Amino acid sequence: MKSGEALTRSPKGGEQSVSVIQRYGHYISQLGPAWIIGAVACGPATLASVAIAGATYGYKMLWVVILSAVFGTTAQYLAARVGILEGMGIIEATEKYLGKSWAWILTIDALLATWLAAMFLMNALAGVTSLVTGLETPYWGVVYGILITLFLVRKGYRKFETVCKILVIFVVACFVATLFMADLSAAGILGGILPNLPGGIDAALMMAAIMGGAVHITIIGMHTYNTNARDWKPKDLPLARFDTVTSMGMAFGLYSVAIFLVAAAVLHPNGIGVKRATDAALALQPLLGDSAMKIFMIGLWAATLSTLSPTFMAGAYFISGKMGWAQNVKDKRFAGAVFAGCLVSMLGPFVKGSFFLLLPLMLALGLTGTPLVIAIILYLLNRSGCTVKNSALLNFMGGLTLLVTSFLAVRFLLTQFGIM
Template identity: 80%
Template sequence: MPVKYVRYAREMGPAWIISAVACGPATLASVAIAGVSYGYQLLWVVILSAVFGTTAQYLAARVGILEGQGIIAATEKHLGKRWAWVLTVDALLATWLAAMVLMSALSGITSLVTGVDTPFWGMLYGILISVFLVRKGYRKFETLCKILVIFVVACFVATLFMAELSLPGIVQGLRPNLPGGLNAAMMMAAIMGGAVHVTIIGMHTYNTNARGWKQSELSLARFDTFTSMGLALGLYSVAIFLVAAAVLHPNGIAVTSATDAALALKPFLGDNAMKIFMIGLWCATLTTLSPTFMAGAYFISDKMGWELDVRDKRFAAAIIAGCLVSMLGPFVKGGFFLLLPLMLALGLTGTPLIIAIILYLLNRSDVSLRNSALLNLMGGLTLLVTSFLAVRFLLTKIGIA
């Protein structure tokens, strides 16, 4: 391995926090339910989600590095306060909705593991996580994210090698197709929303600033994004999807809860399948929820002109506000495992705006290093496909499509 890549491996990090969020329970639920419900049909969406997720996150990193500030401040500087407010509200609504559903998931998993079924688990977790984030800050949490994401990815990749896959089914699944119905439209939007979501795109502009990366680190940012989103998220999503399609779909097993999804591992892990699955799901939820609180605080604080640091009491208060909102999640009726894909699908509807703004910012005549033709092509495709899936989901939801 060339010396520079050894250094990159040592110094990478911001995109791994994003990957930790993307490799969360919502993506797990979405790809598992899609594999169970449609077999290999939606494999092309799973792969495109990793490709477009990598594209969107690298574009976000470029904004953070070239502008030297977060997406909200950059939007206000170049497009004015009105668009900055629109983007802030858009990002914050999607982020706090995600926080509520994720807290519901964390509470639900804990209830399953302990046998104590109460929504008040959310209050306990909200307090603990907020204290951890306010006291410890960015760097130590980044290390925790790396460890837990690697564990979750390894768990499902290992399972993939033991599944009996259908090569003809995989080849067929690589061909774009659009199954009809609301459920299919929601699952396609949810899969894409797991990797291309306004929360993680916006947050990444702040992550690169937190590390102090400059224009000279653009190649490091590209390596960081490719390894975390392209490889780690890609392996995670494809592995879970293929296991669900190969093990559960042929047997007609419906996945409506976390315990149903764990059945995919039982033929290979025996009685330990449920334990391992729940550990992985708990880790995935925790590594998703904590950065979500940070993202909400970044959006609010950047718009208000506050310091983006936990040592600023206003920033800390914004983190706590997100925690308080999330505590309402466990009190919402409905199984959390089925709410997770819906949350991602709804989040995707707010994502095209931030992609469009990022493309504008990176193609201004006065930007120090404008996008290449290839980057604009990939960014344009990301905007087009995410917009199509989001609009299709909304039209299907209201009964028009």
């Protein structure tokens, strides 16, 4: 008998307990693809959206924040299944099973949403840098664009990105700690869990933005390439589910709910509306005092910087997937696609307006392009030749995700055109 085998034969279910521990220990060691997506979702746009919503509407939109984590988890796991079961990204799978026309439509849809996000993120990065340095110029975008592209192409960005994520985690920890100091309203929280639809253009925008932070065509499409790059096979589907639930369901859920509740409990009762990044920083004053502004700005800068590089990569994945190029920075065509996204993003800082208010608009606009990719993914995972079809529960959750995101996206568009 092998030494390891003896450990799995303890009485009264000991064998099963140890095997469960070993399995989840293996899962933890293999985490990765969904955590990249989770890091992008936990970016400045989500921070801005939930902070503005909490400060403006109190607890009323808590149900949207919670559903964004639930539906974000659902959408990302469905995307992971496409990457794993098809062995290719979403653009290639769409062309294979639905034809070139649908592949082109999806590519254009994904690319527009992704490059729009890159522009608004670069606008935010330049804005934060201007606030911190006192030197206000849109040409910060040119500087950052060149530096980020060089880092990506030369593979030197990953360590710096790790530092950025540590800073973001610190800011989130501050919001979580502030929760214990804030005067939370139990009645308000219970009321906010029940679905309600505050009227007005701004409310429709904020609800679409909150949902768009987790259910966005850019990160959904990118995740099919992430899991495929890991070379995960159908046997790894439980691992992909664990990866997605822990990142989007737990980490992202904690991030968005904590920031939202702090804003609802600290800013809303005092009538502090969030129109600039400096307004949102006031939510951390109960914990950090005079240091709140400085720490918040550092975290916002880090969140924006660490979100931009995956956004550039996502655009390159979509272009390369449609053109049949190698999806690696060593391929000059792929590197060129990364640089193209970088050039587009440099236009962002020249857009006028508060960058903190533009971030939710970016997510809301991105949500309008998202139902298409969800519908295509559901088709791919239920077609007759699919080796491992969706369960009834997964189809129900996927269908519900499609229904709610479509409703919020259409409502946002109708209010913008004055129809509602």
